[in-house]
Amino acid sequence: MAWIIVDIGERAWIQLAYQFGHELGHVMANTWLPHAGPKPPCQWLEESMVEAFSLRGLGRLAESWKKDPPFGGDNGYGDKIAEYRQNILERYSKLASDQGLNDNPVSWFAKHRSEMEVLGLNPFAQAASAFIFLPEYEGVPECIEAIGALNRWPRRTGVPIGEYLSQWEASCVELQASTHLPKRLKEILHIA
Numbered sequence: 001m002a003w004i005i006v007d008i009g010e011r012a013w014i015q016l017a018y019q020f021g022h023e024l025g026h027v028m029a030n031t032w033l034p035h036a037g038p039k040p041p042c043q044w045l046e047e048s049m050v051e052a053f054s055l056r057g058l059g060r061l062a063e064s065w066k067k068d069p070p071f072g073g074d075n076g077y078g079d080k081i082a083e084y085r086q087n088i089l090e091r092y093s094k095l096a097s098d099q100g101l102n103d104n105p106v107s108w109f110a111k112h113r114s115e116m117e118v119l120g121l122n123p124f125a126q127a128a129s130a131f132i133f134l135p136e137y138e139g140v141p142e143c144i145e146a147i148g149a150l151n152r153w154p155r156r157t158g159v160p161i162g163e164y165l166s167q168w169e170a171s172c173v174e175l176q177a178s179t180h181l182p183k184r185l186k187e188i189l190h191i192a
Contacts, residue, residue, distance in 0.1 A: 002032035021057035025050025029150040041117035042157040044125040052133035058085040092130035143180040
């Protein structure tokens, strides 16, 4: 059984959905047992993926609420959810722009790799969630299933990125899940 713990303000329902989505992403990534927490050097990758998973969820929640709210006449709350999400995306897009991710992901990765590999959820992971992962989730929805193939090997996120992506791709094949995401990430970051 997985426990998901969030820390929100009173009646902060959108914040609840956002935090819950992020933590649910960790559960989907097989990081829910006490000994299974993400760690360097690839923690930033998992954090990027689950952050994008949460942002995707907020987008879907906003659309759903606009069309068919759980409480009659509350369609407008969907706009509030969308606005909350958009504010996060604008912050992350600014980070991506300031870091040079928008211009050249390969040089961005080379320039910031050592910092990224030491830190977990950081400005680089946040930028990657919005600029790399969210567009993949929204453009190739079946690639979401690849999250469930993460961290099924003993050292989990504690391996170099090339090995991490190869292990992840092999895990996707074993589970018959989409290999789009690990392959695409290798391509974007020029990882052999």
